[in-house]
Amino acid sequence: MRRRLEGTYEEVNAPQILDKSLWETSGHWGWYNENMFGVKSAHAMMNEEDEEADQRVFALKPMNCPGHVQIFKHGLRSYREMPVRLAEFGNVHRYEPSGALHGLMRVRGFTQDDAHVFCTEEQMRDECLRINDLILSVYKDFGFEEMSVLLSTRPEKRVGDDESWDNAEEIMMDVLKTIEEQSGGKIKTGINEGEGAFYGPKFEYTLKDAIGRTWQCGTTQVDFNLPERFGAFYIDSDSNKKQPVMIHRAICGSMERFLGILIENFAGHFPLWLAPQQVVVATITGDADAYAEEVVAKLKKAGLQAKVDTRNEKINYKVREHSLAKVPVIMVCGMREAEEGSVNIRRLGSKDQTSMSLEDAIASLVEEATPPDLR
Ligand SMILES: [Zn+2]
Structure with missing residues (x-):
């Protein structure tokens, strides 16, 4: 299902259950399996010896990213189509030990306001700026005035060549400077040296609520890894195959947790536009x-x-x-x-x-x- 959103994203809906092999390709089956739910047909589960039964193992998606890469890969992509921006209010499930569960703040099934932008290296700066504008404007709409943006840079163990990291970090430093300048110093910025994911640098957005507590919510994550693992490419203006830059972004993060933060922030006194019963x-x-x-x-x-x-x-x-x-x-x-x-x-x-x-x-x-x- 696809729907053209007003603005710039295409809203998509990736399947809830996907074959294990996809998660092997993405790497999640290897390093994230403790947080994943495996799924089989109930008949196959109860009759493991039955070779006639479909014994395949699937996973309930813990993330929307691999599904969106599959959508990007559908058909041949030209540089003219770039950037491709796919958005989904994705329902994801992650296994958490019962002791770790906590109200709305930590649950096993939640909704991410997720999007993935596939772009060329030249488009990365504009895309990062655009994402930042969107994220910060959404926080403002919810009434948050104090926020900070931190850039996490390359860790020691990482994928991707140094040139790609240099380029991405340089662009993101520049974006960080722009954010601070445009906000007149109101938005605090900083650098988390070496704290980036192994697959790319990221921005982390933190909000301060009405009584001074801080909450880390959104992220903008550049990814050199997933497009390569899935062999995603587009055809550039010289008719060559080129790997796109993939940017993951979430604004509220988990909608359930964000609702919890809003309840805390307003102490239940929602502004009229947010109140469930007005x-x-x-x-x-x-x-x-x-x-x-x-x-x-x-x-x-x-x-x-x-x-x-x-x-x-x-x-x-x-x-x-x-x-x-x-x-x-x-x-x-x-x-x-x-x-x-x-x-x-x-x-x-x-x-x-x-x-x-x-x-x-x-x-x-x-x-x-x-x-x-x-x-
Ligand atoms: Zn993602």
Whole structure:
């Protein structure tokens, strides 16, 4: 399945289960098997002696990279198509001992906001800058102001020739300088000497939350290894086969962990555009039920996550309960509101109540509920 995304990435969906041989080619079966789930047909597993049964071993993907290389390799690629940018909200599984599991922060199945860019060496600088802009702008949209970018350089044990490393590191140093300059020194940058992966240098992005804790989230990883292992190539302008540079990038990293970080950062008080439940319409008396239902229908039609609370409980009890559940907006409706076509709004964390027409309330909430990048 492929879908052209608005912007520059093609959204793809690589298979969840892939033959073991692919993971042998990628090298994961060798150095990453402790974190991988092996899969077989249940029949074959229960009848290991049955030669008629399909005894092949597959793996549940722990990463999206090899699948994306396969997509890149589909058909002959020309330099004219480069860069090829494949993105996937990839569902990956990694075996972790049960003692290592921790809430949303460390789970065995998670979703990566993953992408792989295949480009020429000449395009690498632009691609790195573009990825950095995207990553830093996403963090900003989520309200993070303090962030740092570190460049991890070549380790002692590595693949790839020195010329490729020199070139990649030089470009990335330059990108790092650009990031710092463009942010007016707001984004801290630095170098982790010798901390790069054996297959290429990388950027690591760290966020500081509201109470000063730091979280490492995104990465931009240059890779000299995987394209070579899989024999990926494109045809250059002189009709020669050439190996592409592969750049892995994730913005939030694990979406589940990132959600955990957001919950910690906002202490549950999500801005309206992020809140899973944005509005609750609570009635004071049963007479206002029909009006409250009408209000909820209009809120939903405007794209807001709203629900009604017509329970036969005191209004203070309802307000308290929804406040504890951290619902950002509570609309209180009684007969007066029903007659006026108005709503009485209480915002989470404030004792004030504001009365306004339903139309005005919807218009201002819709604006507030629009994600920052769409405003
Ligand atoms: Zn990757």
